[in-house]
Amino acid sequence: MKQLFDYLPVVVFFGLYFLSGRDIMLATWGIIAATSFQVIAGRLIWKRWHRLHLMVLAVTLVFGGLTLLLRDDVFIKWRPSIISFVLAAVLLAGHFLRQRNLLQRLCEKLMVSGFGYVVALPRRDWSRLNLAFILYFVGLGALNLYIAYNFSTDFWVNFKLFGFTALQMVFYVGAFLYFYKRMPDADRQRLFHQDKQPPEAPAKKDEDDDAVRDHQ
Template identity: 30%
Template sequence: MQSFESDTTPTQQEKANPGLKLALELGPLLVFFFANLRGEWLVEKLPVLSALGGPLLVATGLFMAATVLSLIVSKVVFKHLPVMPFVSGVVVLIFGGLSIWLQDETFIKMKPTIVNTLFGVTLLVGLLFGKSLLGYVFNAAFQLTDEGWKKLTLRWGIFFLFLAILNEVVWRNFSDAVWINFKVWGTMPITILFTLAQMPLIMKHTIESKPGDGY
């Protein structure tokens, strides 16, 4: 079985454990939020954490550990690694490690910018070469016309760049507390609303399956 699969192609294990799948995706973010909120308490209980630095860097270290644990459990239980969480996890480890090593919080704050820019640029560059790359990720969830895939890929590419810019605006102009709350409680609702807003486009360009097609 392939190690990497579409985020929208649920395995039998994922269908049987939707709550665990959600916990693995949101868990590291909640660990990050709690660890930053109770950083001083955590250092008091576990003095070894003080070696990581201030509260945000302690939260970063625990975020990295939770991310690795989440990916390991996903691989063991669900038999595959979802592409987007895996890419995000790699960036977390790189930029989180740099933040702790250099004692500079800037790197972990830029992580969402880097990830979203990477996804956005990849989708848009793919379109320039005539490839609707989003279709390779979502084709197991629904079938669209070529025009539909192109429009959806364009919209998601622009949306990822929007998230990258929004992250830069928030972390550069507001406090750490505001940025963390935005990262944990703001990005997800914005993404859900954007996804729901694409349903008319998806419905308009959906290819109707015929009896006997195996769907």
Template identity: 30%
Template sequence: MSTQKISTSLKLGLELGPIVLFFAGFRFFKDRSFSIFGTDYSGFIVMTALFVLMIVVSTGILWRLTGTISKMQLMTLVLVVVMGGLSVYFNDDHFIKMKPTLLYLAFGGVLGFGLLRGQSYLKLVMEEALPLQPEGWMILTRRLCGFFFALALTNELVWRIFSTETWVTFKTFGLTLAMFGFFMAQAKVLDRYGIKDQA
């Protein structure tokens, strides 16, 4: 299947839509329980099952429209299906709450491994959208590596210390805003090391 480009708004909607719908569904069903095949499930577990389904569908649509799925998207999909599936199977919300931790540890670990080899693996996945000089890629990669590890630690602290409702809000808005904030804070690096179009 050939690679095709889609609008940024559609891509963002497909990537963030399941997260927003999970949050909305949790807010509506958080105080309810459901008896399915003789087992009682909380509203959180039911929404987790629906979230897994939504992620699979949205990723499938994205692949169908663009003809490609990035390694980051694929890793996210696998972790959501595995950890979400374990939460539903064992009727235990701990698994899905640990998903962001594992995801950010994986991202940070991959970037860190590249740095140890003197390479920016971030460049491999973002070079086309964000052309930078080699030094700029290394600086951005080091910062993002540390940031991913910080997010992993923060997620662990939030889900272990605070309520499920607090964690859902943090997962939906806190982590998303943190990512936007991180890249906004890199404006000086992007400006200094960005490769200008000579044409």
């Protein structure tokens, strides 16, 4: 449920854009409202402020507000790039400032939550994955700006909906295949043959489980 909830603003934006006959201003109003609702509802449901949602809301209010105020859709087109660049910067800072980089900590929390245990990878592999995510977010942000400034608004919306979704799927599948290839054989068997393993009590879940996603 939470994963679907994370994509609510994007669904509202595309839905209003196409249902309104490609009215980018109405879609901008919609994404501002949906992002605000996402933050407030998240607080009420999960009893805490989700930092990633707050960051997305701040970017949406600034760039969506500029689009509505100046009647210029270039600002809302900047929104995905700014979010991607912020995520890349956070991962880059975590890459150098932590013994276990931010991506590793994040994935370990997700593994504990989903499987009840952590799949071990060497630090070098986590570093490679972290750098791959940084390059992915930087490249995605740069590509978004290129499309925004060189093509029509309608092309940008369609490419963002279909092209960026395809790129996201390719990247995440590639990252998973790398992870799968580098994990120890014992963990691979444990992960895909859990019916042969004795059940384990899941570890206590940390409340700070912010995920690095493409909230664009």
